[in-house]
Each structure stands twice: as C-alpha cells, then as structure tokens.
Amino acid sequence: MRIDHPLLGNRSRKTVSFSFNNLVYQGMEGDTIGVALWANGVKTLRHSEKNNEPRGMYCGIGQCYECRIYRSDIGLVKACTTLIKEGEKYYSLEE
Template sequence: MHISEHPVLKEKSNEKVFFYFNNHRLEAKKGQTVAAALMANGIRKLGVSRKLSQPRGLYCSNGRCTSCFVTINGLDHVISCTTLVENNMQVFSNNNDPEIRGEKYGN
C-alpha cells in the first residue's frame, strides 16, 4: 500500500520507522499513516464494533467514517487513516468504549 515509483509524484523517502501493533514490532515508511502501515504489514482488522462485535478496519481512508479507530500511545479512539506513524509508536486494537476519568463511556 505504498507507491514506490510514479511518473508524476516526487521521490518519497524510504526511511524506515518501527512501531508496535498489539505488542508486535512492525516496520513502516516515514510519512505513512498508521492505517497504511498496518495494511502494508497485512493487518486488516483494527478492532471490533462495540454494538455488533463485528470486525472494523479501513473504510473511507479520509477520517470521516471512524471505522479505523485504534488506541495510540494510550489515547483511545484515534483515527488511524489520518495519523502519521512515528518511531516506537504503540498502537492497539480498539475493542472497547473509550475510558473517561477511569470510567467506561457509553455504559
């Protein structure tokens, strides 16, 4: 899910960064979004829906559908398709409601 050569686009950086998804170390290219980096590593399921317990993943790729929520560095419900991956970033599946001051939201 990364364009390596294109006649119109300028040459992109091939600098690698490493991040973690559910405690597994993965590789990404600097400048990729978290969602693109996960897709490039073969990860399609980013969590489960709270209501129907069905798999959630990348859908619109522009931050409008909120289907690609993940937890990044302890912050719940971050939209992964608009967030750039950073070195040593900790990303986790979003399988629950977010917590607000130690209490579950939506209960």
C-alpha cells in the same frame, strides 16, 4: 501491499518501527498507521461494539471513524489520517 494515500505526498523510504497490539511492525516514514498496517497484512483494527464484527479502514480520509484505535501517548486517533511515529505503541480498542 502498499497504498498510495490521497492525503500523503511523496513519502520517504526510511523505515519506521512501531507496534500494534504489542506486535512490532515496520512502515515507511510518512505512512499513516492504517497504510503501514495494511502494508503489513493487518486489515482488522478493531471489532464493532454491537456485533463484534471486524472493522478496518473504510473511507480512508478521516470521516467515518471506523479505523479508530488507541495511541499510547494521546488516546483515540484515526488510523487512516495519523502518521506513524518511531517506537510508538498503538492498540485496538479491545486491548
């Protein structure tokens, strides 16, 4: 279930632990949040404001904002272009 992302070069095989909505996941160093979550089977990152429909990665290159989530230390980020960090906590906008 790993995605080769066009914005990422050769990635390390070092494992990185992070959490999303208070569940701990493993990714590979150099993965974006979206790529790491996708590899762990997480496709829904948030729900739309208007109709509560599931949203995930759409464009994958940071243009559409569908994958926006909350990172504990800086606020809103795009999951498709933000690299995971060891021990970092991420949340959907509903949390």
